[in-house]
Amino acid sequence: MTIERMNELISILNEANYNYHVLDNPTITDQEYDNYLRDLIMIEEKHPEWKREDSPTVRVGGEVITGFNKVTHSIPMLSLGNVFNEDEIIAFDEKVKKIVPNPKYVCELKIDGLSVSLLYKDGKLVKGATRGDGVTGEDITHNVKTIQSIPLTLKEKVDIEVRGEIYMSKKSFQKVNEERLQAHESTFANPRNAAAGSVRQLDSTIASKRNLDCLIYHLPNPDDYDILTHKDALSYMKKLGFVTNHQNNKLVSNIKGVLSYIAYYTEHRMELPYEIDGVVIKVNTISEQQKLGFTARTPKWATAYKFPATEVLTKLVDIHFTVGRTGQVTPNAVLEPVFLMGSRISRATLHNEDYVIQKEIKIGDIVSIRKAGDVIPEVVEVKKERRTGEEIDFVMAKECPICHEKLIRKENEAAYYCVNNKCPAKKIEALIHYTSRYAMNIEGFGESIVEDFYNMGYLLDYPDFYKLEQYQDELKELEGFGNKSIYNLMYAIEKSKQNSLERLLFALGIRYVGSKNAKILASHFGNMDALMGASYEELVAIRDIGEIIAKSVYEFFKNDYNQFIIQELKSFGVNMEYLGKVILDDNFSNKTFVLTGSLDKITREKAKEEIESRGGKTSSSVSGKTSVVIVGKDPGSKYNKAKELGILIWNENEFLEKL
């Protein structure tokens, strides 16, 4: 336990952090990181007098302040002007071109978080402050120090101020809200509120647990470092150890480039791990920025293109209950129809009773509705100030809306369940799920066909799909069907018998077994018999299979009826083996692939599957470790990065040839 060992541990951990967050290239395992950290904590506890300001142990929080001190920004923290459509973007460009004739722009993602100013003296973090009113912000240093992607020490001993955005990833947001629901606390409406709520805490332990992130995008004093362009400022800040969004930032030579950047991210924003609300456009050359100058509140050399709203207000006119395949009964809002992100919305999920109670949702409320990707819209917030007094309190259903069996609320769960195994609603949902894309992928079965076949008695459980061919002639006579559609259905059913085991496991609707866990189980056991024979201890010993999942899987296979169904499926020739065994192929094995741009002839998911089945790995970002970048149409910045790093590039056809 020497001071040298402490210094060495700090270097190892800071370096590991830098490799992980800045270079996107982890060099040690989580386990190793935790072990080093534990050793460091031990030394610091024994020798508090040795403790350094830049020790990674400050990330765990614990500092409690009594109030927020005011911080005056040396250069005001400006906001950005907004543009909302192509005409306004072009008008912005025209205005710029009146002062600088040939501007190059840097396009960046507009991260939906809160802006922060970070001050370093001699390479050490000394202050973190919010924007406040732009002139005066609040000192949030204690919380900023807990954010892993904000360096405590820079790679050079410089005095510098940088600015960026503190945000919460979609994954952390979901986790925080799930934990809050469990603890009967109110949930955050969006990741921005969650991030802002976390940095406004006096006790830094809270922020340290929220898994916040930070991306740096602005250097207010470029002249002090002889920096001539914004792009160079970003590179310099990255070199110092900051996380800049280098994978997604793009230098373009004209406004056309800006428009295609916007088009690309309008389509792909849902794939990003964090929420963005637009694209920021900045003139690249600093001297040109200076020529353009500022208005009172915003720079004239930059603007923000804002995506159309993802939230709208409407009236919640009623609450209906639906039964899912696991029997979970979900309250759903019936809405006055509104248009949001191109579709008409008249329903939104309310998740469960706790959600409605915590958000204090009443029938008749004006609510804000949000749509995140292809996820079902949800009610985020009630506009209580719009209440008239006529609103009606919500009462959770006590019985199944379909079979009227009494609902059960399981211990430690927010959801109510219909436990009647014969409940038709549950069965229809389960059958629909069985046919779905990531389950048995039986094309041609829309929800209504499954429901009709169920009601006519052709389709009561999974094995009945494989009995349908016996009724082909009757089915062809049904209204809306003909030779061709029945032939197609039979073909799709037959084809599904060849699916690899993980699809069947997912299709069976075992609680907590989504497609990811299904794959883990299938590849671990190799076939259905081995899985069915597994003990609880064997299941729980598998990496990524926790106690709850193990218990659910074990109980599912112990059930006589489930065993009978699996035997039936087997007797119809449904494959019970895992087919995803890796067959090593020199073109792919031990190599890391990155896909960019849109592929015409193969889906991304399939492409990844093909690579993995040949022993290759896929990654979402290009680094020195990438072996090949597969480039489709309109590739993103990953393509440029690959060229810069001299990484092997395949176009779609070359990739398909290799397959």
Ligand code: IVH
């Ligand atoms: S540049 C003078 N770049 O958007 C430069 N801002 O609506 C000012 N934001 O207050 C900021 N991502 O909180 C810039 N890549 C980005 C950004 C970004 C998000 C936020 C920032 C700013 C707000 C303006």
